[in-house]
Amino acid sequence: MDLLPQPIKDRDRTWDCSVDSSGWEADDEQLPNYLQGIEAAGIKTKIEILPIDAQHPNTYKITLRNNDETREVTALSTGGGMIEIVEIDGAQVSMFGDYCETLIYVSSPASVVSYLKRSGFLFDEIFEHQGKAVFIEIKSNEFLPANLYEELLAMDDVQLIKTISPVLPIKSRKNLTVPFITVEEMLEYNKDKNLRLWELAIHYESIRGNISDAEVIERMHKIVDIMQNAITIGLSGTTYDDRILGSQSVNFQKKLKEKKLVENDVLNNSVMYTSAMMEVKSSMGVIVAAPTAGSCGALPGTIIGTATTLGLSKDEMVKAMLAAGLIGVFIAAHATFAAEVGGCMAECGSAAGMAAAGVVVLKDGTLKQSLAASSMALQSSLGLICDMVADRVEAPCLNRNVMAASTSISCANMALADYDQVIPLDEVIQTMKKVGDAIPNTLRCTGLGGLAITRTAKKIEAMLAEKENQGKVFHKVC
Ligand code: SF4
Known part of the structure; x- marks a missing residue:
């Protein structure tokens, strides 16, 4: 095979840096x-x-x-x-x-x-x-x-x-600097400013992206729009061939209306929204992979579920999501979001830590409380393995997203009640990295351990492989 470039002059190029030459944006319904x-x-x-x-x-x-x-x-x-x-x-x-x-x-x-x-x-x-x-x-x-x-x-x-063409919404530039990249640096930066977590997130994003505060907020509004739209679609029921679970959130909604579930409106709505989001992901619909596609349910499910139940505006959701995003910056910089590297701790654990900080913002808690909530949620998720069944990001992924949602609400309340986090967030994130390194390869998204090798999982795997052989398409989204 001749891999050397052919001596031709290639003129079929696009000049506009902002145009995605593929023609399909990441949120395209096609x-x-x-x-x-x-x-x-x-x-x-x-x-x-x-x-x-x-x-x-x-x-x-x-x-x-x-x-x-x-x-x-x-x-x-x-x-x-x-x-x-x-x-x-x-x-x-x-x-x-x-x-x-x-x-x-x-x-x-x-x-x-x-x-x-x-x-x-x-x-x-x-x-x-x-x-x-x-x-x-x-x-x-x-x-x-x-x-x-x-x-x-x-x-x-x-x-x-x-x-x-670039694919990230914010391009890099020479000598790019950020105002802080650890919690400790952020607290130092905030010494004479007294900003809340969501306001610090705007400072960070605006400096990082070289865009105005208003643009940061506008971009987050668009992200929340996509999330809300996905939840609505999920709750109306989703279908897809190559899937283990059918639509679960529709029945949750029905039982909730019939008052057949243990009452706790914030938690139940968050669980329902988390499930709906996961189901849109499993049916290949448009979602926001925050922090990842596999853990895309917990963060929006919790923030939008809690805010909606408390009767809060979209502006409040945006603030909570900005705060959560800043926690994600610290995790991405010092640990990982990749399950192949850090197990489900990296995905659903991160989602729990991010959502917990956001829920505190929804209740107008302090910066200290947001950080404590995040620390406690991440502490509770250390060592969580990734062992998805049949390579589909559905089981136990749905349960783990719901667990992340529940943990984040509990930890937010603990922080709002001034529980002591004991270990500061920076140290917990550093620990995430070390724990991830210690998780055996078989339990890090390889399908070689945990629930992935149970008898039932193997049966499901064989059944889906059979469908695939009959012409169905294989997808893995994580
Ligand atoms: S179990 Fe694995 S695939 Fe499923 S959400 Fe967790 S990290 Fe992602």
Whole structure:
């Protein structure tokens, strides 16, 4: 197989950095039909699970081939919807989808790099890569202007130019700084400000993203809209072929109305909303993977369920979600959201810690109480294993999301009653990382231990495999 780039001049590029060239945004309702979309576009796909000597448990190697060329991309799923491209055409790279990436395939890089540096084009970083091909990588906030692009293509040393659009809502930039990245630093930052957790979250996001406070709030409003919409869809019942559980939240709603459940409106609505969200995820509907797709139920289920029951406005939900998001920043920076690395503690545990802080905000609690609630919820989730049945993110995932919702409400109330957290949040997050490292591989989303290898799980696995062989599609979303 010839992996060297063909000597063609590729002009079929988009110039607008804000446009997703795939044409489908992440919240596009068409996404459940992605396979038909791919087929309709004439693209043939083949998925194989093979040993590829990967260091990270969630590694994907993608070979893209057309009549003219073949490209190889290796990427990691790092949890929470985040990815990192670590290799392109045999060369090591590091791309998180937070830059406009331009790859210039060359026969010799020196003259092209020098031309780029003289061009006046503002790029953040430039790298020369040598793998199965030689290419220059430019990380920038905008793609190359059309005239520079044409000038480069006219150079003898340039073979072709590829662009990769950013996928993250906030792009990176040179010398990016954040106001704080640990709880301790945040408390120091807040010393003379006396801000609450959600206000600190706005400071963080606005500085991190170089956007206004109003834009931070507006973006969170949109996220809450998607979450609310998903919950409504879930409660009206969802169907999907490749699934273990049917719709559970519809019956919960019915029994709740009939007063057949133990009464506790906040908890029951949170459980119901959490389930509804999980069911939309299981039917491949549009959800927000916060903190991850597998644990997408607990956080919105708890915040929206609690706020709705207490008669609070959407503005209050947004504040709670901002506070929860900031806890997520600390977890992402010092532990992980990836179940393959930290078990379900990383997913549902994180969701519990984030939601607990948000629930305190809904009750107008203090910063100290939000942090204590989060600490106690995370403490309660340490060591939680990931052992999903038949590779579908449904069982025991639904129960674990519900557990996270329940834990977060209890811990929020404990904190609001000034219970002593004992261990500060920073130390609990550091402990999460160490505990994750100590969880055996068989209990970290590999399907090799826990409930995943019970007799019943194996039966379900065989039954779903049979369906798959009959032409049903296999999905794993976590
Ligand atoms: S059990 Fe595993 S797959 Fe299920 S939610 Fe937890 S981490 Fe995700």
